[in-house]
Amino acid sequence: MYNREHLLEAAGTPMPLTETEQSVLMRIVDRHAADATQLVQILREVQASFRHIPADAMDSLAAALGIERAQVQAVAEFYTFFSTKPRGRYDILISDSITDHMLGSREIAAYLSERLGIQPGETRSDGQVSFDYTSCTGMCEQGPAGLVNGLTLTQLTRERIDRIVDLVNAGTPVTQWPREFFAVKDNIRRADLILKTELKPGSALKWSNTRGADSTLAEIEKSGLRGRGGAGFSTGMKWKFCRQAKSGPADAPAERYVVCNADEGEPGTFKDRVLLQSYADQVFEGMTLCGRVIGARQGYLYLRGEYLYLGDHLDRVLQERRRNHLLGSNILGEPGFDFDIEVRIGAGAYICGEESALIESLEGKRGVPRNRPPYPVTHGYRNKPTVVNNVETFAAAALIGLKGGAWFADVGTEKSKGTKILSISGDCAKPGIYEYPFGTSIRKILDDCGATNTLGLQIGGPSGIFISDREFDRVLGFEDLPTGGSFMIFDRTRDILEIVRNFTHFFAHESCGFCTPCRVGTSLLRNQLDKLCAGHGAKGDLVELTHISKLVKNTSHCGLGQTAANPILSTLERYPELYEQRLRAKAFEPGFDLDGALEVARRMAGRDDAHAHLEQEAVL
């Protein structure tokens, strides 16, 4: 079966699927009840079975799902974990987050590339293995990390690479690889309200059944809980709006949805991973509570594709909850309290962390953010009222349901109640998960995690801001430093421009391509920064960098574009001298390499003498 792709490539025309392949495909479709909204799930399985999305499979899928072939192709070409060309039987991806870089990922990747004899993006000629880079896999404190056939690899070393290459060459199934390769640790270093308070599964729901949905909502409102994804919208208000929203004609049964955003894609963030691994019951309890408050019968947890390894675990927890009547019909004996949860897995797209793009993906489409208004609370999944909250928000909501709003509001500051779970990585002795009350100073956090000789840190991931060592008295909170929880520390040995370059490449790679300023602008920024870092920048290039940054920030469609220039703007403001040092002493330097452009001509003419080269003059 696996030779067909080579024949296919050689012939240049798609080969029809064999009968066996066709039946594999139809079994996948059947498993998902031929439901087109599950296209991303279906394509995940097709990719896993066929190692790519064959052109013929697109036709069969379109016919079986009752959608257009173009939709299948468009989705297949949008998500990075799908490929229209065959990938290796072992598909290895190395996380390209800056925190992985700092732990030596680039050297590890170079070694892997050398041992496999292939370059990034290539598949070995025997079809056995392919290798590439991928955006942050959320293992920032236990990198260098990667994925093999979608499963998380941590703490990669040269020795481990040697063993992996041997396993690949021997054709040992991934299920038989040493378990320690896949070990993911929690690394909880500081627990507070959310991580310390025990919640017996069902206890918050039981209490809510006793006091009713109105009173539960009142407690959520009283708690002052704000969304933990970073934007900080009031959770109580969101639930209330959704509850009040009309879901359709008055005579039809109300249709509302609860969606948990577990698309934790912001580089440097990994706290949701820990919550899902060790506090899954608490997260599901929060979702169920929300279902009760807003009158939803179905919830979805949208898990980022990089966390595939958590899928089985989450399904087991859900099964257990169903057995204990914490999900299903008449939950805990309450008539009419019906709610269930399904895990849906993404396929490599940072943009799906944006709530409306996430909903599009849940509906089996490309993850393109919608126009707002209307907002998901009135027009969300299937255009019905939907609450989309972060994993941590639901975990907090469950505890508030049990302990009450005042318990939560007692902690934190005026506008930022409760605690915040931080994912700390980078240059510090004790990276991991730290939960702090809002209002805690950066200095205290740096002390606790053992950061010394600190140059600065990136708060809130690439889309957040870079703060320098002159700002360590600033505090966590919506009043000062709001954050989704990413906390990447850099000491004085680090090159800020390299960090910024990594972030800028990330955004260009993750832009969905919908709006002009982000689609074109993030790539322009990437090229402009590459030019500067390569030492080809002149003074005019800095002006241009600022100009493009502002344009992208001010006119983009969604948060991705609006924040994509933050790394550049916040470091330009704090460290202009670092940028200026890279400049050549000229007013203008062309963006393109004139001599380099003549390379093809030289090759065609078979010349490489002095007269076949052009000296490029800069304007002084």
Add this chain to the structure above:
Amino acid sequence: MTAHTITIDGQQVPFIEGQTIIEAATAAGVYIPHLCHNPEFTPHGSCKLCTVKVNGRNCSACTFPAVDGQEVLNDTEELNETRRAITQMLFVEGNHFCPSCEKSGNCQLQAVGYFLNMLDAHFPFFYPSREVDASHPEVMLDRDRCILCELCVRASRDVDGKNVFALSGRGIHTHLIVNSTSGKLADTEISVDDKAVHVCPVGAILVKRTGFEVPIGQRIYDHQDISEVSLAMEESVAGESHGG
């Protein structure tokens, strides 16, 4: 009916409940530059050329609902500079060679460039390699000129009921695909009379053998600003859809 108004650059503009800012503006004879917007189709909001300031915040006029009392800034130096840069981005992203393009003079991208006084491309060109599809006997698809506005996507889906076009890929690699196994236009259900064939604001979708029927120099934007043409055309569309 109570009278609703917003102000655009200080001018009072009435609107009907449910109208977007650009719909209200067009009805009042105020031009807001745009490319992906066409009053005949669902508002889209991707090109961002119609960016206006609403109570101090940037919004897309084509998708943002008009709300009583809004103060909208439209024809300001800052906004027009932004729009010029966005237009330049569209130029460098694709391969637009106006002098050799049969759409020259009828092209909205070119016309908007003139309107915004765009004198050069400013940004470095990407020179992407894009596929030209001449497979269909009557319709030509030159992706070099595609600005990803999705008007053909919307027209084929909403008017022709055919779903011939879709956007695929991601980021700077976003591209237009057609709905056929071969990926060729000839194998789709498109026909030359489809709305989708005639809605392209640039020269990406063209009817074959009609290229120079109207000589250069006598084309729509050769003698008229896009602001005038657009208002004249779109006011009549708006009039029809709102029952006069």
